[in-house]
Amino acid sequence: MRGIWWVVAAALVVGLVAAYLIWTAGRVDRLHARAELAARALEAHLLRRAASAAVLAERRDGVELYAAARIALDARPEEREAAENDLTRQLRAVELDPGDPDSETVIAASRRLALARQVHTDLVRDARAARGRPLVRLLRMGRRRPWPRYFDIDDPTLAAPADVPAG
Template identity: 30%
Template sequence: MNTIVLIVITVIITVIALWAYFTAQRLNTLHIRTDAALAQLQAMLDRRAAVIGVLVPALAPIALQAEGVALRHGKFDERSQRERELNVEIHKFFDADEQLAASVSANPQLVDAETRVQLAHRFYNEAVSDTRALRLRPTVRVLRLGGTAPLPEFFEYSFSLERP
């Protein structure tokens, strides 16, 4: 009887250990995916700012300011603020010169850059959602399977080439 109990306890401990190991591996993979998506989002925002700076030289200083702020976990506010400022200036530009605005907003490079930013934004927020869903499970938190990695946060971004 003692042998059966010992075998059952060993199997239960092994199953729990394997679950914890594979969950920690999954979390590691999700964190890598989140970091890669963040790097891609940074690159696409920088590319969009560079394209805007080239197409509209008057907005180049604001675009350079936005491009100069790095996206880092826990420090999204400054980049979000710079992006909002750039968006406000773009819309002011669109309102001031409608003919030039139409040609700029239809520029394939800007349309491509904006599309890539929107895709990168979606991919990043999806990766954050998946990571947070696993990290916030009670058993994962109790066993501290997330390690020392910070809990990722969502990046808020909304912009349209169309005027409101």
């Protein structure tokens, strides 16, 4: 009778370890999926900001801003960070009037981009942390997906003159 309890206890321990491993693998997979979705959302916000900057540049005859916006729109993935940083610098050099609908569109797109970038960064950090745990690495739970990558750009938030505190 005593031997049966050892078998039951061992089966229970094996079942709990298996449940934990399945849960951990699912968590790693979900975090990777969320990071990939955040990357797609970030890409969409990058495109919206570049498009609204191009419209603003066309209406104001801003040649440099238009060129930076076109480069950001057409950039290959490995060139994207540099192109977006250049666009941010060009946008900061332009005087934005909050009463102008084109300026307001660029400011709003930049704010949404900043939020999307923060969400993406948080999810990439979480996915990398989960994938970096010793048990996950040992059992290669994340091998089906590539390592999530950060998108490292300057803070894209633009301040309209009304947003800047006086003095």
